[in-house]
Amino acid sequence: MKKARLLLQDGTIFEGTSFGTEGESIGEVVFNTSMTGYQEILTDPSYCGQMITMTYPLIGNYGFSRDDDESRQSFAHGLIVREHAEYMSNWRQEISVDEWCREQGVIGISGIDTRMLTKKIRVHGTMRCLLTTGSEDITNLKEKLANAPQMRDQxxxxxxxxxxxxxxxxxxxxxxxxxxxxxxxxxxxxxxxxxxxxxxxxxxxxxxxxxxxxxxxxxxxxxxxxxxxxxxxxxxxxxxxxxxxxxxxxxxxxxxxxxxxxxxxxxxxxxxxxxxxxxxxxxxxxxxxxxxxxxxxxxxxxxxxxxxxxxxxxxxxxxxxxxxxxxxxxxxxxxxxxxxxxxxxxxxxxxxxxxxxxxxxxxxx
CATH class of the missing domain: 3.40.50.880 (Class I glutamine amidotransferase (GATase) domain)
Structure with a gap:
């Protein structure tokens, strides 16, 4: 399993397992409390530029069906979950969360404490973050995050x-x-x-x-x-x-x-x-x-x-x-x-x- 790291604006670092596409992305970390509907959430254009933290602990167990997309593509900059389902069980399933995120160019990280992350957001508010599957030095990542321009053209x-x-x-x-x-x-x-x-x-x-x-x-x-x-x-x-x-x-x-x-x-x-x-x-x-x-x-x-x-x-x-x-x-x-x-x-x-x-x-x- 390839590793991924999530760096928050306040310096907090989460280390977990990568799924979906590989690379590096910067966005605003937010949380969603829905228990189902992760595909509709990921294809909601209102999440453009954001890293979506799902508070429900298991995401991807019923797979993805292209009939459920809410837009032409995902505009989310990342998906953060406690556990992503490697195996799915649903008669409408077409591809897994890992395959779907690869197709859409979305970086995913699982195996982190999403409860802690959600509490942090509730206390301190939404903040900028960087998600990467690379091994670049943390000092360089902090500099990238600090100097990244604010998105205004969503x-x-x-x-x-x-x-x-x-x-x-x-x-x-x-x-x-x-x-x-x-x-x-x-x-x-x-x-x-x-x-x-x-x-x-x-x-x-x-x-x-x-x-x-x-x-x-x-x-x-x-x-x-x-x-x-x-x-x-x-x-x-x-x-x-x-x-x-x-x-x-x-x-x-x-x-x-x-x-x-x-x-x-x-x-x-x-x-x-x-x-x-x-x-x-x-x-x-x-x-x-x-x-x-x-x-x-x-x-x-x-x-x-x-x-x-x-x-x-x-x-x-x-x-x-x-x-x-x-x-x-x-x-x-x-x-x-x-x-x-x-x-x-x-x-x-x-x-x-x-x-x-x-x-x-x-x-x-």
Whole structure:
């Protein structure tokens, strides 16, 4: 077995066994508390530039199936596990976690104390790290990590480079791809929508040319303040077209309206995060993956109201515009972490579209 080393920004070193591809990678170390869904996690573009620590101790036991990918490739910079399964048992299995990581160019390390690492992240926050399968001197590795530039172009890396269409007979929705998961498109197509997926830097004028009934702002990686062109596009479309924002799309909607965002200490990543909808007093279990959140005090005086809150820490999980048919959530309604509690949000989006069409308020109408 080839060895691998994980060097944290604070100088902590973990030594374990290498799997997946060989080489060296630098990123931000984060943790995910999901017990299943490792393939969907690894192919979620929102993990671009990050090293994913899985808190569940055994990863890879049911293998990988290409039908379960959530994007065209993995954008993660590393996978950190307590134990990776060398043998898999599932009727849908195609390849092992080791083979899949080799194909995707993802470096993996197993055999380390992921519980200790997770506790460290919870106490000190997410931090930069370097993962290597080489034997280079630790002093040189520390220097590399200290001098590595901060990644700021994650959205550009993960977004589609060209427009593509999923034809259908229903409502026409423009999906702005900031690093979108495939299941967002699937949820819309299942509801009869024609989905036009466009790059992250598509302008409001270009979106209007498609004469959409609605616009969906997708999830994506990184700091929302690194995508100012998207904020401008949203500002121009407010009041013209119903808009639904998910995760990064939620944060960009808030920034476009004049609110502010902040980086969380260690973020929310997992499939069991409770969120309360204030209008109904109903709590749902959600799938989440984000480092940033909307600052609640920054929306005061703006035409926004908080619609959902996280029960674990009270952070903003949803917003509604008080004048226009625009709303957003911080979590992932397209995911199914077991319960499918949040799928109704896509229906709500289509209801807002239908109402706007009846009133003659949309560009398409």
């Amino acid at each position: 959205v550009a890396r993960t977004s589609t480079k060209s427009t593509y269409i999923a034809p259908n007979n229903g409502k026409r929705v423009v999906l702005v791809d900031f690093g979108a998961k495939y299941n967002i498109q699937r949820e819309l197509v299942e509801r009869g929508c024609e989905v036009i997926t466009v790059p992250y830097n598509t302008t409001a004028a270009e979106i209007r040319r498609y004469r959409p009934d609605g616009v969906l702002l997708s999830n994506g990686p990184g700091d929302p303040k690194d995508v100012p062109e998207a904020q401008q596009m949203i500002r121009e479309l407010l009041g013209e077209i119903p808009i639904f924002g998910i995760c990064l799309g939620h944060q960009l909607f808030a920034l476009a309206c004049g609110a502010d965002t902040e980086k969380l200490k260690f973020g929310h990543r997992g499939g069991n995060h409770p969120v309360k909808e204030l209008a109904t007093d109903r709590t749902v279990m959600t799938s989440q993956n984000h480092s940033y959140a909307v600052k609640e005090d920054s929306i005061q005086g703006l035409p926004l109201k908080v619609s959902h809150i996280a029960l674990n820490d009270g952070t903003v999980e949803g917003l509604e515009h008080t004048e226009y048919p625009v709303f957003s959530v911080q979590y992932h309604p397209e995911s199914a972490p077991g319960p499918q509690d949040s799928g109704y949000l896509f229906d709500r989006f289509l209801e807002k579209i239908e109402t706007s069409i009846r009133k003659g308020e949309t560009v398409h109408a």
